[in-house]
Amino acid sequence: MASSSSSSLSRPETFSALESKLRDHLKNTTTSPSSSPRSFPSVVDSITLFWDELGLDLDTTEGGLKEGVQQVIQRVIKEDALLAAETEVDTRKEDIFPLYDSIKLRLDYSLALSQLGKLEEKSPYIILEDIFAYLTVPGCRQVFKFLEERSTELKLPLPSALEKTTGLALLRACNVLLARLSKSQDSVFCGRILSFMASAFSLGARSGVNLRGDFNIGNETFFENLEEKPVEEEQVVVEEEEDQVAVVEEDVEMKHEAKEEGEEGEEEEEGVVKDEIEEGETNEDSIPEVPKKEIKAIVEEKREDLPSPVATEPFYKTFWSLQAFFANPTLLSTPPPSSSQPSSSTSSSSSSPFPDFQIRVDRVITTLAAETEKEKVLRGTGDGSASNGGAGGKGKDVKRDAVGGLDEVFMPKFLTSPGLLAFELADVSFRRQILIQFLILFQHLRTLFAPGGPGKITKTRLPNLVLDKEKETWFESTWASVLKELRSTWPEGDKFTETVLAILRREENWTQWKDHSCVAFDFPPISDASLIATRVKRRRLETAPPPPLANSVGTPALSKLWEKDNLTELQQLEGNRPLDGLHIYSTKLARADLLASNRKRAYEKANGPGSLPANDEQMQRSEDLKSSLTFRGLRMASRTFIPLLSNLFIKVPVPRQNYLSVLLDAENQEKKEKEYLREANAALPEVVVNGPASTGVSATGVGGEEVNGVNVKGEGESEEMKEEEVGTATATEVVAAGEGEVATTTNGDVEMA
Known part of the structure; x- marks a missing residue:
């Protein structure tokens, strides 16, 4: 149909012709069991060719006709x-997946x-919403792949301009599907849907934000109402009343006695003795008013002393009554009706x-x-080593097996049978869930004690909760526990x-982000001009010579060493470096x-x-410096003055502050002696x-004789020739023995003739 002919047709004729041709096109493109699913580009080419053959230009038509089309x-x-979708139940098992592919093909169109x-851009989500209502849960699981596979074509995540139009249609379709699923049997599929919804919207989108801070009060935990045996309670109440009556009677009698004693004292002072109270003339109307009030006050006081x-x-x-507070913390500020109140009906608060x-x-x-300690004892780690993941002496294999077992734990809803509570408490995963619930609730309540005050959400949800120092202390201690x-x-x-x-x-x-009205934190995209300028700057930096280094060799210490010794290559650093002398350390x-x-x-x-x-x-810095210098000086002296050190610190103890000075004096004395x-x-x-020079050894002389002015004695005899002595050092000693004589001095020098 050409565009000229379509304009001559009436609107009903145009709509009827369009509907007929579109149905024929969809019927011809139905996926057969033997064919594979079509790719999205092929679908786009097919629908483009169909629209060209249709010859209907919506851009030049009236607005009403465009909306109708x-x-x-x-x-x-x-x-x-x-x-x-209606034929899903009657479809054979081998044809069920081609049926799902045909439905996804319609969505592709x-x-x-x-x-x-x-x-409109929201049309695929509107169609998908009705499909989810028709298909079974396994069918919905297969058709939902359309959203996951076409995330690029759907332009996800959605821009902020489409969140209120296309985004709402997507939310309705996903919420319709979530409402049909079971949290216990379809938990994985629910997670897929929630993950897709999180990726479909930008991080700062307000559609998934609980701005009012509403609690999930529909998450109720039902449990049996086990009443305490009334015998013990009645006994406590009876004993309490008897004690209260006894106390009241005793109190009243004491007050009457005090009153009578006071009156008698006054009469004795006046010298008048009267007996106003005669037997059978007690004024009962004058006493009850005060004792009744006192009795009531005493009863209330005694009631407060009794355990809650x-x-x-x-x-x-x-x-199990704590689950009501976990689901709805507002119960802490406003007590619910007695029928739904989690506390006992006899509660005094x-x-x-x-x-x-x-x-x-x-x-x-x-x-x-107590359950955790019991588990440690059963496992053989009662010393508190359970936090390290160890189990007695079995090593890492036990830890891996235990962690692997925890990966399979999933509890969509608590089982509240009284007979199961002991087994649930013995399960570490169950105890961890309860402890995490405590942390979530306490973190919400701790915002009430924040330095800047509670946020708008917390303040509006808990308006009547009275804050005081005692509650804050309890929250902090319980959080730590x-x-x-x-x-x-x-x-x-x-x-x-x-x-x-x-x-x-x-x-x-x-x-906090919600308390500040969800301020946008995503940055705008970088402009083309900024990209070009950054590219030019980067190229300039890559080609420019590197700036000079603050230290020529890399570090201050290495640069100082390099410049001090005029080094030119790294090989010069090899070998032992000369150490500072003892006098340098002493000077410092x-x-x-x-x-x-x-x-x-x-x-x-x-x-x-x-x-x-x-x-x-x-x-303190000066003392540290002196200790360092003393240690370094002693370390240097230990290489050359070992005998002197032993005499210095063993035979003659020296104070620590005089170590180097004493060593320096000893070194100078030794230099003078040498x-x-x-x-x-x-x-x-x-x-x-x-x-004989050829012997090279000492010969033994037979008798003493004089050789070149030196008296030489035979074996067993010696002659010492001494010169002037200074201190304890001998100037020269000459010892000769045998026929070949050797002259020896005290410092170890040997002179051969």
């Missing part, structure tokens, strides 16, 4: 897809037409359920801690706790002592004698001993 196309594709501008009914209720009721909540929380945490208990769970308690805390910190940031130590004394003298001059504190920072011996040795005449 869009409605016809959307209705035809929806009816064709729903007709295929609607998506292609929306991309070509012939349909919450503390004596069955643990089963205490444990009817004005505020917070005291009962505190009792229940403390009782549950204590019980969970829950964290301690969570860390002690096995296996990997520390790692598990850190993961939970990281998630809670992100949740806290998310709440003397300078440090001088600086310390100057510091002390200046401080005491300004503040008085003895005013320098012992922990003065400058004096110099004197060298001079004395040089002043001696040359000693020559005659004998």
Whole structure:
């Protein structure tokens, strides 16, 4: 049909012809069991060719005709897809997947037409919403792949301009599907849907934000109402009333006696003795008014001293009643009606359920801690090593098996049978879930005590909760107890706790972002001009020479060493480097002592004698420097003055501050002695001993004789020739023996003739 002929047709004729041709086209393109699913580009080419043959130009037509054509196309594709969905139950097993492919093909047609501008962008989601209502859950699981596979063509994540139009249609389609699914049997599919919804919208989109802070009050936990045995309660009440009556009677009698004694005293002072109270004349009307009020006050006081009914209720009721507060924290500020109130009907705190909540929380945490300790004892790690993931002496294999078992734990809804509570408490995954619930609730309530005050969401949801220092202290201590208990769970308690805390910190940031009206935090895209300028700057930096380094060799210490010794290559650094002499360390130590004394003298001059504190920072640095210099000097001296060190520190103990000075004096003395011996040795005449030079060894003489002016004795005899001595050092000794004589000096020099 040409465009000229279409304009001559009436609107009903145009819509009828369009519907007929579109149905024929969809029927001809139905996926057969033997054919494979068509790709999206082929669908776009097919629908483009169909529209060209149709010859209908919506851009030049009237607005009403354009909207009518869009409605016809959307209705035809929806009816064709729903007709295929209705046959799902009667379709054979081998033909079921081609049926799902044919439904997804209809969705591809609607998506292609929306991309070509012939349909609205939300049309695929509107059709999908009705399809989800027709198909079974397995069919919905297969058709949902259309959204996951076509995320690019659907232009996800959606821009902010389409969130209120196309985004709402997508949300309705996904919510219709979520409403049909079971949280226990279809949990994985629910996770797929939620993950897709999170990726379909930008991170700052307000569509998924709970701006009002509404709680999921529909998540109710039902449990049996186990009542406490009334015998014990009645006994407590009877004993309480008897004690109260006895106390009241005793109090009234004491007051009457005091009154009578006072009146008698006054009459005795006046000298008049009267007996106003006669037997049978007691004025009963004058007494009851005050005692009744006193009795009521005493009864109320005694009632407050009795333990709260919450503390004596069955643990089963205490444990499961906390789920109401977890689901709806507003119950802490406004007590619910008595029919739905989680606390006991006999609770004395009817004005505020917070005291009962505190009792229940403390009782549950204590019980969970006892279960953890029991588990440690059964596992053989009662010393608290469970947080490390160990199990006795079995090693890493046990830890891997335990962690692998935890990966399969999933509890969509608690089982609240009284007979199962003991087994649930023995399960570490169950205890961890309860402890995490405590952390989530406490983090929400701790915002009430924030330095800047509670946020708008928390303030509006908990308006009547009275804040005081006692509650804040209880929250902090209970928070620490829950964290301690969570860390002690096995296996990997520390790692598990850190993961939970990281998630809670992100949740806290998310709440603060909502309190500030969801301020946009995504950055705008970089413009082309900025990209070009960045590219030019990067090329300039790549070609420019590198800037000079602050240190020529890389580090200050290495640069100083390099410049000090005029090094030119790294090989020159090999080998032992010469150390500073002992005199250099002694000079530095003397300078440090001088600086310390100057510091002390200046401080005491300004503040008085003895005013320098012992922990003065400058004096501490000076002491550290002197200790370092002393150690380095001793380390250097240990290589050359080992005998001197032994005599110095073993035979003659020396104070630590005088180590280097004593060593330096000993070194100077030794140098003087060596110099004197060298001079004395040089002043001696040359000693020559005659004998056969070829022997090279000492020959034994037979008798003593004089050789070149030196008296030489035979074996067993010796002659020492001494010159002037200085101190304890001998100038020269000559010892000769045998026929070949050797002249020897005291410093070890040997002269051969």
